[in-house]
Amino acid sequence: MHILNSLDKAPGGNGDRKNLDTCSIVIFGASGDLTARKLIPALYHLFKENQMPATFRVVGFARREKTDAVWRQELRTALEQFSRTHPVDNAVWAAFADNIFYCVGDLTDDAAYSKLEARLSAFGDPALRENLLFYLAISPSQFGEVVEQVHRSQLLKREGPGWQRIVVEKPFGHDLASAHKLNHELTRYANESQVFRIDHYLGKETVQNILMFRFSNSIFERLWTRESVDHIQITVSEKIGVGERGGYYEEAGALRDMVQNHMLQVLSLIAMEPPVSLEAESVRDEKVKLLKSIRPLTSEDVARQIVRGQYFAGAVGGQPRPGYRQETKVKPDSNVETFAALKLFIDNWRWSGVPFYLRTGKNLPMSASEVRIQFRPTPNVLFAAQCGTQLDANALTLRLQPNEGISLHFNGKVPGMSLGMRPVRMHFSYDSEFGAYTPEAYERLLLEAIAGDATLFIRHDEVETAWKIADSIRTGWEGKPLTNREFYAAGTWGPIAADDLLATLGHTWHEPQVIK
Ligand code: BG6
Numbered sequence: 301m302h303i304l305n306s307l308d309k310a311p312g313g314n315g316d317r318k319n320l321d322t323c324s325i326v327i328f329g330a331s332g333d334l335t336a337r338k339l340i341p342a343l344y345h346l347f348k349e350n351q352m353p354a355t356f357r358v359v360g361f362a363r364r365e366k367t368d369a370v371w372r373q374e375l376r377t378a379l380e381q382f383s384r385t386h387p388v389d390n391a392v393w394a395a396f397a398d399n400i401f402y403c404v405g406d407l408t409d410d411a412a413y414s415k416l417e418a419r420l421s422a423f424g425d426p427a428l429r430e431n432l433l434f435y436l437a438i439s440p441s442q443f444g445e446v447v448e449q450v451h452r453s454q455l456l457k458r459e460g461p462g463w464q465r466i467v468v469e470k471p472f473g474h475d476l477a478s479a480h481k482l483n484h485e486l487t488r489y490a491n492e493s494q495v496f497r498i499d500h501y502l503g504k505e506t507v508q509n510i511l512m513f514r515f516s517n518s519i520f521e522r523l524w525t526r527e528s529v530d531h532i533q534i535t536v537s538e539k540i541g542v543g544e545r546g547g548y549y550e551e552a553g554a555l556r557d558m559v560q561n562h563m564l565q566v567l568s569l570i571a572m573e574p575p576v577s578l579e580a581e582s583v584r585d586e587k588v589k590l591l592k593s594i595r596p597l598t599s600e601d602v603a604r605q606i607v608r609g610q611y612f613a614g615a616v617g618g619q620p621r622p623g624y625r626q627e628t629k630v631k632p633d634s635n636v637e638t639f640a641a642l643k644l645f646i647d648n649w650r651w652s653g654v655p656f657y658l659r660t661g662k663n664l665p666m667s668a669s670e671v672r673i674q675f676r677p678t679p680n681v682l683f684a685a686q687c688g689t690q691l692d693a694n695a696l697t698l699r700l701q702p703n704e705g706i707s708l709h710f711n712g713k714v715p716g717m718s719l720g721m722r723p724v725r726m727h728f729s730y731d732s733e734f735g736a737y738t739p740e741a742y743e744r745l746l747l748e749a750i751a752g753d754a755t756l757f758i759r760h761d762e763v764e765t766a767w768k769i770a771d772s773i774r775t776g777w778e779g780k781p782l783t784n785r786e787f788y789a790a791g792t793w794g795p796i797a798a799d800d801l802l803a804t805l806g807h808t809w810h811e812p813q814v815i816k
Contacts, residue, residue: 320353320750321463322427324420328407328446329437330360330371334469336378339435342742344379347396348389351747357428358400361416363407371402384740407442413453420455430462433749437469440478444485451489458491467496467749470561471552472758475774476767483760496749497758501562503741505730506700508756510569510671511583513698513706520696523675524650530693531655531807533672534566537664539616541790542638546629554608554640558660560770564591565758566700567656570671571646580755584762591765593648602776607797609639610782611663614790621663621790635781638662639788641798642773655805659798663790668812669700686719699812704730704738707813 325343327335346352360371376397379388403419405412420429432455436443447466450456456464466486473479486495501507514521523529536558542549549557568587575582597605612623624630624638639661646656677693695709707727714720730738748756785797793811802808 321431322353322355322425323431323433323463323750324357324359324423324428325433325435325746325750326359326361326416326420327435327437328361328442329435330362330402331364332362332437334437335360336375337382338740338742339437339746340375341379341382341384342740342746344388344393344396345384345739345743346747348392351743353750355425355428356399357420357423359416359419360400360402361405361407361412362402363404365404366402368400368402372397372400375400384738407438407446407449410449410452413449413455417453417455427462430460430464432456432462432464433467434465435467440468440471440473440482443468443482444488447486447489456489456494458489458494463494463752464490465494465496465749465752466490467498467746469498470500471556472497472561472763473767474551474556476764476771479763479767483764487760492760493754495760496754497760497763498745499561499565499758500741500745501565502756502758503743503745504700505738505744506698506704507566507569508744510566510698514570515574524673526650526652526654528675529651529654530674530676531657531805532570533674533810534563534570534656534658534670535672535809535812536563536566536660536669537666537793537812538660538662539664539667541611541616541621541663542624542627542630544628546627549627549638550630550634550636553636554638554660554662555770555773559640559642559658559773560766561758563658563660564766564769566669566671567644567658570673570698571651571656573650578755580753580757583755584759588759588762588765590646590648591762591769593646593651594769595645595647597769597772597776599776602773605643605801606773606776607639607641607786607795607801608637608777608782609641609661609786609788609795609798610634610636611638611661611790612787614663614792616663616665616791623790624662637777637782639664639794639798641794641801643801655807657802657807657809659794659809661788661794664793665791666812666814668702670812671698671700672696672810673698674807674810683719683721687721691721692723695810697810697813 327339329335343358376393401419403416405415423429434450436446438446447456473482514524568590572586572590575586610624613626614621625632625634641657641659644656644658673696675694677691680691683691692709692711697707697709699705705728707725709723709725711721712724714722745756786795788795793809799809
């Protein structure tokens, strides 16, 4: 199973290649941003680190006419910009680029798929024609067409020979109904086991470490219940605004862009029950179970438990930022949320009564993702006279990015004659412990898809359950314009309403720490 295999690839590990099958990776949408920014750099690094199959091909499929040589050159130029290591290694690139090919064609044209088929057959090795990873870096509205076409041209089969897999990107639909439709379109010609839905958060080392941390450390696992945990906070804050993505963002908003996928994924890993094994289905069964135990939200609950926000003009790190309504392709009276904060309850045995606070937003003071497990306070009978009635409660922070690490916060006596106390922390940093080896999420995800391990991908019922939660929130917001308490200045930690949300239970948000 990959979580354990991935240990081999950690620094100090032996870097062994998994026994990966010879295969071709066919990228639909080869001229797009994702291919140049993420997919090719990820494949290049996998190749460089000897993680790719011994024999493989990458075939780009797109409409623009160009030769293999021109496409290789374009990718080489993009790699200069998007590679996570510099300089790009010329010899490695040359050897890698020999495996890259371009196939011109329109997604709706039958003949183009015959050409693709011919191209794959011409590689000579039957495995390069039969073991196929189709990466759909295209609009979801085109998924159905492509899947049908590759099926018709005999490139996609439910039962061998070889294996064929389809990798799809987010957004996977924009609500439950559209996600359901997409699931149906994908599984008309493929089995669910052939579909790999990406949430790039699951490719992050620190997100994968959540399960390892929880289930391999008895001191923490036994505290992971309502008896010890007071509440949990998950923050994914971003310094960037919506920038050039105004058009997309107007349709998405923070709820669809971040909460439905990344935030609920992190929540499910933090809160799920131990799986019966590390097999993909066992892990995903538990994640779905967890999502299903989130208490459903009525419109009244949404008004009480969910806060949205939108930034107005301000400054982030001293840099002036326009308001959301002034961004390109954004309506001047838009009510789209650039911030969302949620108070959720998980109605199961372990978490009954424990609030889970989630928040995410654009144009916040810093970019940081972290999970804070706040433990119950001790009875404050001994130190109240010296330290006041409020002793800091213990907390465990899992810093997902940047400055990846884990901190344990507790109280310590200030040295000296008095009984003064203050919070102190023990900190584990990935960098200091393991060195600065941080593979990009896409490297791990592509590798897992090539290996056929679906653990880090979202199952159909998981994506639909998450949409059900997002839809109930959207329904609660429908027809309600933003109020004054829901606006925040760019560069602040979100609207006042988000603070009110926690204050009702006497809680406050903990800002991610600046870790140097
Ligand atoms: C994407 C969202 O899925 O995740 C973006 O569409 C967001 O709006 C990004 O900025 C955040 O990802 P990361 O890896 O930078 O935390």
